[in-house]
Amino acid sequence: MVEVAVGLVGVGGFGSKYVELLLQEADSHGVRFIGAVDPLPESSPCLSILREKQIPIYSSLSAFYTYERASLMILSSPIHYHAEQGCLAMEQGSHVLCEKPLCATIQEAEELIEVRNRTGRIFAVGFQWAYDPVFRQLKRDILEGNLGKPKKLLSLVLWPRNTQYFSRSWAGKLKSKDGKWILDSIANNAAAHFLHAMLHLLGPEETFSAFPRWVKAELYRANSIETFDTIAMRLLTDEEVEVCFYASHAVLVEKGPIFRFEFDRGTVFYNDPLVPESRRMLVFRDRNGRFIYYGNPTHQSMEKVWRVVESIDGSASNLCPIESALSHTSCIEAVHGSGVEAVPFPSNLLRRSGDPEIIWVEGLEDSFLLCYRKGVLPSELRVPWVHFGTEIFIPKNR
Numbered sequence: 237m238v239e240v241a242v243g244l245v246g247v248g249g250f251g252s253k254y255v256e257l258l259l260q261e262a263d264s265h266g267v268r269f270i271g272a273v274d275p276l277p278e279s280s281p282c283l284s285i286l287r288e289k290q291i292p293i294y295s296s297l298s299a300f301y302t303y304e305r306a307s308l309m310i311l312s313s314p315i316h317y318h319a320e321q322g323c324l325a326m327e328q329g330s331h332v333l334c335e336k337p338l339c340a341t342i343q344e345a346e347e348l349i350e351v352r353n354r355t356g357r358i359f360a361v362g363f364q365w366a367y368d369p370v371f372r373q374l375k376r377d378i379l380e381g382n383l384g385k386p387k388k389l390l391s392l393v394l395w396p397r398n399t400q401y402f403s404r405s406w407a408g409k410l411k412s413k414d415g416k417w418i419l420d421s422i423a424n425n426a427a428a429h430f431l432h433a434m435l436h437l438l439g440p441e442e443t444f445s446a447f448p449r450w451v452k453a454e455l456y457r458a459n460s461i462e463t464f465d466t467i468a469m470r471l472l473t474d475e476e477v478e479v480c481f482y483a484s485h486a487v488l489v490e491k492g493p494i495f496r497f498e499f500d501r502g503t504v505f506y507n508d509p510l511v512p513e514s515r516r517m518l519v520f521r522d523r524n525g526r527f528i529y530y531g532n533p534t535h536q537s538m539e540k541v542w543r544v545v546e547s548i549d550g551s552a553s554n555l556c557p558i559e560s561a562l563s564h565t566s567c568i569e570a571v572h573g574s575g576v577e578a579v580p581f582p583s584n585l586l587r588r589s590g591d592p593e594i595i596w597v598e599g600l601e602d603s604f605l606l607c608y609r610k611g612v613l614p615s616e617l618r619v620p621w622v623h624f625g626t627e628i629f630i631p632k633n634r
Contacts, residue, residue, distance in 0.1 A: 242267050242306060243308070246313045247282055254538070265541075270291075271293070310541070312335045319347055319348055333541065337568070340417035340418055340424075359558055360554050361556045361560065363556050368539070375436070387477065387478070389437070391434055394601055395485060395490055398590060398594045402465075408459065408461025422467060435563045435564060443557055447563050450627050454615060455571070457486070458581050458596065463578060468482050469481040505520075518531060518533055576625050579623040581597045581600075581621055
């Protein structure tokens with residue numbers, strides 16, 4: 237086995253999980269952690285151990301490549317750096333694992349595709365459900381027609397986030413100070429996995445996603461951000477499968493992810509309150525009430541790193557290439573290009589709890605649970621705070 241030299245951009249935040257993984261498990265996977273990139277490493281909880289292990293830390297990716305050569309570069313940086321750093325890494329001869337999302341815009345995605353095709357490098361995106369063995373088995377069964385034709389997929393994610401979460405310099409921002417698109421939101425960050433997971437499951441091949449034909453979204457915010465912390469979205473894929481996505485940070489109690497995926501021959505559930513068998517278990521219930529138990533997908537799994545290493549040595553496929561992540565980026569760009577702005581929730585419904593403080597919306601949890609159950613948008617329930625979205629058609633073959 238040829239040793240894979242790995243570099244890492246970003247050692248704070250989620251990047252600290254990559255640091256821990258590489259320091260603990262790299263040797264057993266034929267990997268050598270050769271260096272990190274972070275302009276502000278002092279904020280990382282891993283700084284002392286990186287120094288102890290004598291892992292060099294560079295202030296920029298360009299500085300890294302002045303001294304190092306990496307077979308694989310892992311990007312765990314803010315969204316607006318993904319395209320620039322991904323292109324630079326591939327130009328320098330590195331394969332890339334980019335933490336989700338792929339990038340901010342379709343134009344950036346096209347630049348990444350051009351550089352990838354020209355350099356022959358692998359570019360993988362860290363939507364970890366695409367790498368999960370349980371989810372992969374479900375997709376194989378869908379592709380083989382074992383569940384029948386897909387009809388409608390729904391996902392609900394209620395994940396509270398406090399004001400400290402939104403205090404990061406790029407959190408909830410549309411653009412950076414130097415004018416780069418960020419488009420950070422619950423749909424493009426914390427809950428992005430679950431929108432992508434539905435599109436990925438509907439893809440025509442194991443490593444591809446379904447492409448949205450049109451998107452309609454209602455955007456809301458409780459926190460003082462430029463984008464939105466709450467979204468209700470409906471889209472239709474090119475294969476005419478409806479996808480509904482509900483997500484909010486403006487809640488007090490964590491719930492989800494909750495799935496209901498409807499097929500001709502039955503329904504897939506995960507954490508659905510009305511299906512006890514689905515608690516922490518991905519299950520398929522057929523028309524006769526019989527269950528197939530797939531197992532419990534591991535949302536926090538870092539197995540994606542080792543699967544990408546396997547794709548580099550040729551023993552496995554790239555399970556989440558740009559072509560899989562592109563449909564998610566298309567949805568996000570469409571939402572922001574729709575002209576529909578995020579609407580603040582009425583102030584009389586806002587509640588504040590905890591330290592650091594969580595700003596949450598009275599009644600939002602119940603409304604979103606009902607939307608999920610009925611497969612409708614809040615505007616179709618006529619709840620008092622609704623704002624109507626617009627259907628945005630997405631050009632084909634982008």
